[in-house]
Amino acid sequence: MGIKVIQQGVGYLGKKAIELMLRKNIEVVAAIGHQSHIGEDIGKLAGLGEVGVKVTNDVQKVLENVKADVVSNCTGTTLLGVYEHIKPFIEAGINVVTMAEEFGYPWYRAPKLSKEIHTNAKANNVTVVGTGLNPGFSWDFIPIAYISACWRVDKIKARRVTDWSKTSPRRALLRFGKKPEEFRKGVVEGKIPLHTGFYECMHLLADSLNWKLDKIVVTWEMAVSKSFREAEFVTVQPGTTVGFKQVATGIVGGEARIVLxxxxxxxxxLDEDGVESGETIWIEGEPSFTITTKWAPVEDGTPLCTVARLVNTLQSAIEAESGLLAVTDLPLTKTVRIREVVK
Structure with a gap:
């Protein structure tokens, strides 16, 4: 019997999640979104044919009329904000998988709230887990897999360069094509958010190595374009922002041991910016590894992989133990069940 899913959030990534679930023949029994999408058929919203499920913003009505196994959540980034969105489903006995970065490994940044979420999930016998690309895969799951093949690890460094030319309108218009002083002011004042998932990845890596972090230092710098560049939702003129670089450094025993x-x-x-799309992970130890990944097409890599991690985790979350879990508590995929293949 297939799983039944409630999609919460029908923005750019939410639509992608719906598209992937429908393509995989996963039954989406309800969709919850903002006022602007109410009444729209989720199939049409995802660029496919009508499926007879309309977007609503009435959570209580969904809970009263729909039976579901799991919620696919794409509504935000923060632990507190997203918990407020998913709490009714937890208390209704429905599992939750979210792509909110702060759910990736939240126990250090928000221990009190993490304990509350864990206790609530246990009390209602459901699983809550955060996943995605990072946190959830590139900077934690993959390095940890290679660490397991090492005799000794001295240092981990990971660099991820993403092409955001097809990112969501909100992300694009907020960050790119800005005058440098406008961008700098927006970041300082908190009006232009940068990446928030460093802490979760950093702590998960450190815990996997039994390293105690002294502190985490995060720095950033903007990149200003010398050329004209056109993206799906924004135009970048010479002299305006075309990107940024964030670096998180984990200090262990007074030394930089983890760099993201x-x-x-x-x-x-590469010629102008000094970087090109892709990911590289360097693990220094015995033995040492260099792992490089390239996407094709490069501009679609981030949203496609993020949504795939979300959707491919749904079945695992349903079958997992209850509580607030990390991706390392779950198998990598449940698309193939060896015991069924053997039978």
Whole structure:
């Protein structure tokens, strides 16, 4: 019997999640979204044919009329904000998988709230887990897999360069094509958010190595374009922002032992920007590893992978133990069940 899913959030990534679930023949029994999408058929919203499920903003009505196994949540980033969105489903006995970065490994940044979520999930016998690309895969799951093949690890460094030329309108218009002083002021005042998932990845990596972090230092710098670049939702003129670089450094025993770099750009150009799309992970130890990944097409890599991690985790979350879990508590995928293949 297939699983029944409630999609919560029908923005850019929410639509992608619906599209992937429908393509996988996963039954989406309800969709909850903002006022602007109420009444729209989710199939048409995802660029497919009508399926007879309309978007609503009435959570209580959904809970009263729909039976579901799991919620696919795409409504935000923060632990507190998203918990308020998913709490009614937890208390109704429905599992939740969210792409909110702060759910990736929240126990250090928000121990009190994490305990509350865990206790609530246990009391209602459901699983709550955050996943995605990072946190959830590139900067934690993959390095940890390689760490398991090491005799000794001295240092981990990861760099991720993403092409945001096809990112959501909100992300694009907020960050790119800005005058440098406008961008700087927006970041300082908190009006232009940068990446928030460093802490979760950093702590999960450190815990996997039994390292105690002294502190985490996060820095950023903007990149200003020398050329004209056109993206799906924004135009970048010379002299305006085309990207930024964030670096999180984990200090262990007074030394930089974990370094995570994120570089989102509009059409990153190696000659001009000094970086090109892709990911590289360096593990120094015995033995040492260098792992490089390239996407094709590069501009679609981030949303496609993020949504795939979300959707491919739904079945695992349903079958997992109850509580607030991390991705490392779940198998990598449940698309193939060996015991069924053997039978």
């Amino acid at each position: 770099e994120l570089c989102p750009f509009v059409h990153p150009n």
